[in-house]
Amino acid sequence: MEYIPNTPEDQREMLKAIGVSSIEDLLRDIPVEVRLKKDLNLPEPLSELELLKEMKNLSSMNANTEDFISFLGAGAYDHFIPSVVSHVLSRSEFYTAYTPYQAEMSQGFLQTIYEYQTMICELTGMEVANASMYDGASAMAEAALMGTRITKREEIIISSAVNPRYRKVLDTYLRGLKYPVKNIKWDNGITDIEKLSMVISDKTAVVVIQNPNFFGSLEDVAAIIELAHRHGAVAIIVADPIALGILKTAGELGADIVVGEGQPLGIPLNFGGPYLGFFAARMEHIRKMPGRIVGATTDKDGNVGYCLTFQTREQHIKRERATSNICTNEDLVALAATVYMAAMGKHGLRDVANLCLQKMSYAKNKIRELKGYTIPFSAPTFKEFVVKTTVPSEKIQERLYSEKIIGGLNLGTYYPELKDHILLSVTEKRSRQDIERLIQCLSQVAGNVN
Amino acid sequence: MSIKPIFEKGAPGRKAYSLPDIDVPEVEINKLIPSQFLNDGFINLPEVSEVELIRHFTRLSQLNFGVDMGFYPLGSCTMKYNPKVNEEAAKLSGLMNSHPLQSENLSQGALKLMYELEAFLKEIGGLDSVSLQPAAGAHGELAGMLVVRAYHEANGNPRKKVLIPDSAHGTNPASAALAGYDIVVIKSSKDGLVDIDELKRAVDTDCAAVMLTNPNTIGLFEKDIFFISKVIHDAGALLYMDGANLNALLDITRPGDMGFDIVHFNLHKTFSTPHGGGGPGSGPIGVVEKLSPFIPVPIIEKGGDKYYLDYNRPHSIGSIHGFYGNFGVLVRAYTYIRRLGAKGLKEVSRNAILNANYIKKRLEGIYYLPNQGMCMHECVFSAKFQKAKGVHAWDISKRLQDYGFHPPTVNFPLIVDEAIMIEPTETEARETLDKFCDAMIAIAKEVETDPEIVKNAPHTRVVKRLDEAQAVKKPNLRWQKNLSNTIKNP
Numbered sequence: 008m009e010y011i012p013n014t015p016e017d018q019r020e021m022l023k024a025i026g027v028s029s030i031e032d033l034l035r036d037i038p039v040e041v042r043l044k045k046d047l048n049l050p051e052p053l054s055e056l057e058l059l060k061e062m063k064n065l066s067s068m069n070a071n072t073e074d075f076i077s078f079l080g081a082g083a084y085d086h087f088i089p090s091v092v093s094h095v096l097s098r099s100e101f102y103t104a105y106t107p108y109q110a111e112m113s114q115g116f117l118q119t120i121y122e123y124q125t126m127i128c129e130l131t132g133m134e135v136a137n138a139s140m141y142d143g144a145s146a147m148a149e150a151a152l153m154g155t156r157i158t159k160r161e162e163i164i165i166s167s168a169v170n171p172r173y174r175k176v177l178d179t180y181l182r183g184l185k186y187p188v189k190n191i192k193w194d195n196g197i198t199d200i201e202k203l204s205m206v207i208s209d210k211t212a213v214v215v216i217q218n219p220n221f222f223g224s225l226e227d228v229a230a231i232i233e234l235a236h237r238h239g240a241v242a243i244i245v246a247d248p249i250a251l252g253i254l255k256t257a258g259e260l261g262a263d264i265v266v267g268e269g270q271p272l273g274i275p276l277n278f279g280g281p282y283l284g285f286f287a288a289r290m291e292h293i294r295k296m297p298g299r300i301v302g303a304t305t306d307k308d309g310n311v312g313y314c315l316t317f318q319t320r321e322q323h324i325k326r327e328r329a330t331s332n333i334c335t336n337e338d339l340v341a342l343a344a345t346v347y348m349a350a351m352g353k354h355g356l357r358d359v360a361n362l363c364l365q366k367m368s369y370a371k372n373k374i375r376e377l378k379g380y381t382i383p384f385s386a387p388t389f390k391e392f393v394v395k396t397t398v399p400s401e402k403i404q405e406r407l408y409s410e411k412i413i414g415g416l417n418l419g420t421y422y423p424e425l426k427d428h429i430l431l432s433v434t435e436k437r438s439r440q441d442i443e444r445l446i447q448c449l450s451q452v453a454g455n456v457n
Numbered sequence: 458m459s460i461k462p463i464f465e466k467g468a469p470g471r472k473a474y475s476l477p478d479i480d481v482p483e484v485e486i487n488k489l490i491p492s493q494f495l496n497d498g499f500i501n502l503p504e505v506s507e508v509e510l511i512r513h514f515t516r517l518s519q520l521n522f523g524v525d526m527g528f529y530p531l532g533s534c535t536m537k538y539n540p541k542v543n544e545e546a547a548k549l550s551g552l553m554n555s556h557p558l559q560s561e562n563l564s565q566g567a568l569k570l571m572y573e574l575e576a577f578l579k580e581i582g583g584l585d586s587v588s589l590q591p592a593a594g595a596h597g598e599l600a601g602m603l604v605v606r607a608y609h610e611a612n613g614n615p616r617k618k619v620l621i622p623d624s625a626h627g628t629n630p631a632s633a634a635l636a637g638y639d640i641v642v643i644k645s646s647k648d649g650l651v652d653i654d655e656l657k658r659a660v661d662t663d664c665a666a667v668m669l670t671n672p673n674t675i676g677l678f679e680k681d682i683f684f685i686s687k688v689i690h691d692a693g694a695l696l697y698m699d700g701a702n703l704n705a706l707l708d709i710t711r712p713g714d715m716g717f718d719i720v721h722f723n724l725h726k727t728f729s730t731p732h733g734g735g736g737p738g739s740g741p742i743g744v745v746e747k748l749s750p751f752i753p754v755p756i757i758e759k760g761g762d763k764y765y766l767d768y769n770r771p772h773s774i775g776s777i778h779g780f781y782g783n784f785g786v787l788v789r790a791y792t793y794i795r796r797l798g799a800k801g802l803k804e805v806s807r808n809a810i811l812n813a814n815y816i817k818k819r820l821e822g823i824y825y826l827p828n829q830g831m832c833m834h835e836c837v838f839s840a841k842f843q844k845a846k847g848v849h850a851w852d853i854s855k856r857l858q859d860y861g862f863h864p865p866t867v868n869f870p871l872i873v874d875e876a877i878m879i880e881p882t883e884t885e886a887r888e889t890l891d892k893f894c895d896a897m898i899a900i901a902k903e904v905e906t907d908p909e910i911v912k913n914a915p916h917t918r919v920v921k922r923l924d925e926a927q928a929v930k931k932p933n934l935r936w937q938k939n940l941s942n943t944i945k946n947p
Contacts, residue, residue: 008801010538010729012886013808021815021887030807033814033831034709036678041715047708048580052798055542062792066551068566070559079556082779089474091507095514099731103523103539105531106735108866110925111918112858114459115521116734119514122463125935129501135934138735141592144779172779179753179775182603183637225494253486255496268779278567279557279780280592281737293932299735302928307913311459312920316928322595322631323869327640332631335593335725339733349463349510350473352502358476361486368489369481387490404560413559439480 070413072276076441077413078370080391080432081221082143082170083279084271086249086359087436088347092273095346102339106299110314111306117313120301120338123345130251130348130356131265132258133287137298139337143268144176146284147215147245149297149331150264151177152184153288154213154241156295156330157263161186162211166198168220169245171421177215186212196224196384196393200231207238217245218257222430223367223391224384225254232261248272248285248344250389252360264288273347274340283340294320297331362435363390370433370442377446379453383428391432393418393425398453400427406452412445459919460516462936467505520919521734522863528889530816532835532866532878533626533674535704535726542796543729543789552788557780561765567784568764572757574791575741581794581802582700582720583713584743588752590782594701595628597721597740598668600753602636603774604719604744605666605695607751611772616665616694622651624675624870629668629699638665645872649675649828651685660692670699671715672706672833674870674878676813686716695719695748703727704882705810705834708803712743719744728790739786753777808883809834812890816879819894823901827873835880839873843904848911850875853900855922856914860896 013021018030027033053061077085096102100115107113107120120138127136140146151163163181165174167190174190181188191203198216207214214235218226228244235242244257246267257265269283270276288296294317302316322329351359367390375382379397396403400417407414419426433442487495505513523529529536547553551566561568575587591597602619609615619633622643630640641659646652651669660667667689671679679685689696698712698720704727706712712720724730725738732738744752750772758767766781797805810833817826817836824838840850854864854877866878881890903911915922 008797008804010540010797010801011804011808011883013811013883017887018808018811021811025811025814025818030811033810036680036831036833037710038680038683040683041710043583043708043710043714047799047802049577049799049802050795052801053795055796058542058792058796059545061795062546062549062552062788065566065570066549068569069551069555070563071550071554072556073550073554075559075563077556077559079558081558083557085556087476091473091510094511095518097544098515098518099525099539100518100521100523102731102733103525104521104734105529105534105536105732108531109854109858109864110923111855111915111920112522112863113734114919115517115519118460118462118517118520121934122936125462125464126502128935141596141783142779144776145592145596170779172776175776176779179603179777180599180635182774183606183635185637225490229493251496252500253490253496254494259496275553275785276556277553278555278564278784280778280783281785282779290932293934300934303933304924304928304931306921306923308921310920312923314923314925314928316925316932316934322627324627325631326627327630327634329627329631329634332595332599332628332635333593334595334626334628335732335736335738337592337733337737338735339731340737342734346510346514349503349505349513350507352472352474352504353499354504355472355474355476356500356502357498358474362476362479364486364489365479365481365483368484387494389490408560408563413556413563416558435476438477442481 075411075413076444078415078431078433078445079413081416081430082172082268083276084432084434085276085436086271086434088273088275089350091350092343092346096339096343101342107315110312114312117301119342119345121303121313123341124301126345126348127285127287130248131246131287132256133265134290135293136285136287137296137300139341140284140286140298140333141337142280142282142284143245144173146266146286147173148177148180150243150266150286151213151215153264153295153297154243155186157241157292158212158239160210160212163188163213164191164207164211165215166191166193168193168198168222169215169217170221195386196222197226197386198231200227204234207234207240209238211238211240213241213243215243219247219250219389222384222393223388224386225389228257229260249360249363252356269344272344274343281337281340283337283344293317295330296320298333298336359435363433366437366442367392367433373446374449377450377453380449390434391430394429394431396427396429400429403452407448410448412448463503463505463513464936466509466513467503469504471504471506473505473507473510527861528885528893529863530865530879530881531863532880533701535880535882537729537882538884539729539731540793543792546792547785547788565764568757570791571787572759572764574787575757577794578722578741578743581707582743583711584720585746586749586752587741587743588756589741589787590753590778591721591740591742592778592783593736593738594721594723594740595632596777597742598628598632599635600777601697601719601721601742602633602638604748604751606636607772607774608695608748609665617663619665620659620667622669624673624872625668625670626699626701633668649677650679653681656685657688660688660694662692664692664694666695666697668697668699670702672702675828675837676832676835677828678833682715701726702834705806707806708799709806713745718748724786724790729793730786730789737783737786739783755781805883812881812883812885816881816890816894820897823898824877835878837873838877840875840877843901844875846904846908848904848908850877852911852914853877856900856911857896858915859917862893862896
């Protein structure tokens with residue numbers, strides 16, 4: 008076996024040194040009644056050659072964004088990834104390391120996390136960022152929990168225009184703690200602030216909104232933050248990092264915690280993971296934060312170096328009183344985001360955001376002109392928007408698949424009241440020609456004369 | 458030589474990207490989005506060229522240490538070699554570039570892989586159902602503890618407390634607390650095992666579950682596990698296994714056969730997926746039949762020839778991840794299991810145990826061994842002898858860096874004073890183990906003859922020992938233009 012160097016000769020020598028005669032002798036503490044008495048029923052081993060063939064076969068059974076034109080987003084986006092990202096990530100000095108407990112031997116990774124934290128702070132307008140959470144959904148759930156620690160209150164208010172999958176994860180995270188959750192209805196594709204103002208009270212711990220929200224619409228973030236603060240609640244914004252290329256940061260608008268899905272920052276779709284939960288907050292709340300944090304310090308000669316810090320929040324020290332149970336996070340994915348942000352730099356993120364906005368707007372206007380389709384919400388949108396169809400949305404999707412187009416999300420799955428509404432996403436990767444093809448297919452399936 | 462932060466590199470106007478021109482009629486941004494929502498036009502990110510970017514990160518990689526560079530016996534973490542074919546598989550376009558919400562018809566390859574991986578883990582764990590959703594070990598623990606709660610709630614009483622040995626990983630109590638349970642710590646016996654009398658005293662009808670690691674963090678097999686499971690089950694409680702040390706058990710015994718009701722698998726440990734500098738990992742959970750209704754959704758099912766995501770599980774604790782867990786990690790673990798098969802897995806744990814016992818034998822007497830007898834896949838020493846000379850386990854770990862090895866885990870488990878926890882894994886050759894032992898012996902000699910060289914280590918890394926207290930006292934958690942001047946730059 009190529010992964011195990013010991014030869015039978017090695018084994019004999021080692022057993023002799025240990026003073027036993029067989030490997031079986033080393034297992035004598037394992038009682039016979041729990042020993043496995045059969046062979047594991049697994050497929051026969053494959054050589055590397057056979058294995059790759061098998062894996063390619065599995066791969067070919069999946070649609071991918073190289074062969075299909077995708078207008079599907081809804082929390083995972085087909086953005087362009089510069090070549091530099093995968094090349095840095097393939098450095099095995101990075102990817103075969105683990106958590107940098109031994110700082111002097113892990114300066115490379117520690118510095119990249121420090122740079123990542125800096126970039127996330129710049130992007131969100133916040134003062135401190137952690138080294139990553141599992142994904143956007145778990146980052147949001149942990150942010151809500153942090154808000155309850157800050158306010159010493161329990162009630163969580165969340166807009167129903169927040170990604171429904173995130174809200175499900177929040178519910179799961181709260182199953183043990185039993186904190187009450189109140190959902191605020193949306194209106195015209197954005198959070199109904201009037202309803203929010205009726206529900207919020209001095210018992211409210213946190214208010215959570217997403218911007219752009221699940222429908223792609225832009226919320227009145229400033230007004231909602233102001234409302235939360237008026238009741239002493241913590242305002243949590245779930246942000247799209249690409250949108251921050253053009254939008255005012257939530258930090259500037261007064262948010263207390265900003266989280267989100269970092270996948271758009273140079274991470275492949277990966278059928279849903281590994282992704283990256285980014286997490287940023289105000290410095291005054293640092294001791295309530297979950298996750299690892301890297302800080303700069305000096306060695307005894309005064310040289311700058313980096314180490315894990317504020318560890319007394321964490322499970323390996325605080326155990327059941329830790330701010331979170333998280334240990335292994337998504338550091339390699341955070342590195343990908345760091346390289347992406349460094350590559351796009353001061354102007355590139357804005358360029359990407361503008362490309363998304365322009366193409367989204369073009370597609371939206373074209374669809375608005377089609378018979379059989381309407382744009383139901385008037386709020387401004389960034390890279391996604393909702394289309395109402397007269398033809399059943401399943402039929403449209405089928406037709407698009409036959410044209411090698413992945414056509415967006417049927418919203419009825421998540422919002423029964425939005426049956427025959429499709430959420431379309433247009434990133435910088437979609438050319439005008441791709442958009443024209445979509446329009447043409449939509450037009451044909453709705454019986455428009457073309 | 459330290460490397461300047463990327464923010465201090467480059468120059469205004471430099472860039473490391475290219476994008477297509479806008480090919481649709483361009484509209485001014487503020488015509489599309491109200492200007493009060495818009496920023497002032499730039500984000501304070503670096504301005505570097507592509508070559509500067511690549512050199513920056515390549516140089517940083519050279520200041521890091523991974524399994525591909527050398528021995529990494531970090532106890533409890535199973536730093537085994539990460540086979541390269543796994544990486545190739547994960548990069549296949551149908552696996553890397555597929556959207557999680559594209560229709561099931563367009564995702565049959567991914568779903569088949571997940572369906573089969575669930576089946577492999579059931580067989581390896583001796584369990585009835587598996588959910589691949591949790592993204593890391595601690596995430597699996599949280600899922601598992603929520604399953605415990607859901608099970609007891611379904612029986613009318615969620616119960617109040619979870620029992621955890623004092624040798625456990627910190628994630629265990631943190632996860633159980635997040636699931637709303639009080640933690641009761643069970644002291645270990647002087648042999649480093651669960652103290653059965655303590656356990657019996659603490660188990661009552663308020664006890665929801667007991668979380669054990671087996672082999673435990675001392676590297677010892679809980680040989681009374683059968684009896685323990687009986688005591689716990691008689692009280693109506695559940696037995697949870699932290700699977701961090703599963704690399705000791707493949708094809709030898711199975712959590713289900715030992716009486717565990719729930720286990721989390723660390724795919725980044727036992728199943729060779731790279732640790733990524735601290736993730737991504739993956740922490741699927743496996744459970745016995747009676748807990749199957751409660752595990753996180755979705756589960757992958759097969760109807761006829763078609764694989765599908767099953768959300769229709771009304772008793773499930775719900776979703777714990779935005780999509781389906783760390784799929785890219787699942788691909789690598791699947792590839793590993795297909796490469797090895799049952800025959801290969803049989804060799805894994807046996808060689809891991811052989812390697813650990815070999816190290817234990819060579820270092821016995823030079824370092825204090827708190828527990829005699831055979832160890833499993835890792836051995837735990839104490840720097841008690843060295844402490845008498847004023848040298849701590851932490852110092853020894855720093856000195857090992859000078860010898861070119863990643864240090865073992867130190868100061869854990871908490872029940873061993875000055876613990877040094879060494880996990881060699883099966884993927885290391887005897888010469889490597891010998892060189893490591895030679896270094897450990899040499900350091901022990903240095904402690905006798907020149908303790909200062911150990912106490913001031915490391916001497917050969919890019920930085921000397923860092924002032925971790927200062928990092929808290931004067932927090933510097935992000936680069937800021939003027940802040941870097943407050944620290945002396947090399």
